[in-house]
Amino acid sequence: MRKTFLFLDTVINKVDNKGRVSLPADYRSIAKELNTQIVLYRSLTSNCIEGCTEELMEKLASDIETSHDFFSSEQDDLTNLIFGDAKRYSFDSTGRILLSEKLIAHADIKDKAVFVGKGRKFQIWNEAEWAKEEQRVREEILQKRPTIKRKEDV
Amino acid sequence: MRKTFLFLDTVINKVDNKGRVSLPADYRSIAKELNTQIVLYRSLTSNCIEGCTEELMEKLASDIETSHDFFSSEQDDLTNLIFGDAKRYSFDSTGRILLSEKLIAHADIKDKAVFVGKGRKFQIWNEAEWAKEEQRVREEILQKRPTIKRKEDV
DNA sequence: TTAAATACCATGCTATACCATATAGGTAAG
């Protein structure tokens, strides 16, 4: 029935004192249907956790293999950074994952986790941080809007 | 459930005074599922130990065969360096391997070993050395990021 | 015969699997 496999929507779930949090049901069903696991890692650019399917990771590994020399330092650095930080997360029968200390610290997660869909990937934010980020993104879009409008007018 | 065989995550395990260290369970399961052994060798470029499956070694052998002249000195050097240094390591029922003196000396391993996933390969570092290396890589990648993106897009 | 490598046993800890309860969304009957 499902034709696309996109992480969508924004969902806020509670994180208990062990670091457990329910993965949104919608995200779970993607992993289930693709028969793959979820991989989480620290975002390179923001104070948030980023996630994707293991399938996408596999694709990335192949891409790196073919686009760089086997012994190149670029490939070395890239693979260290990406795969060294990524970790498979399996959810239990109730759909929860256990966030690692490293991830929680990086995103400053307290008792709430905000899941934000990004298509092939998704992000997990601290509630207040996400509010700020969303504000920032919206303002940026508004600034660009006049340019778009002008084009439409022409 | 698992369809991919990527070495992921960063795990710190203790090395006892005999040089024994637990291979992370996740890494072991890869060797098990692929029904292959783990091969370790001294990194050509860093003060760390590098590891992969024997399967990947096979692939590397084929690649070298096709990418250089069969009798070239380049191929001689490469094969000497890599295959001459590599050694199979089998783990016992509790999942531990015994690191050789040569490897321990090269990576300056003391009482802790840091396993860093690299996708098809992984590395083993001295704790302090890895901290420095991770820092260096993060800074470098952030600078090069536009270049990488361009490559991925193509 | 001694040292070193390998295999096996025991223990404590923690991730994870499972059960039970609560909450919300949706549907159909009143």
Next chain:
DNA sequence: CTTACCTATATGGTATAGCATGGTATTTAA
């Protein structure tokens, strides 16, 4: 339009299994 019921998801709590690690025995090699 309201109420009651049902299903799916989220969350709290607890038990269990898997893992890392200390220790010891057994085998292999020098």
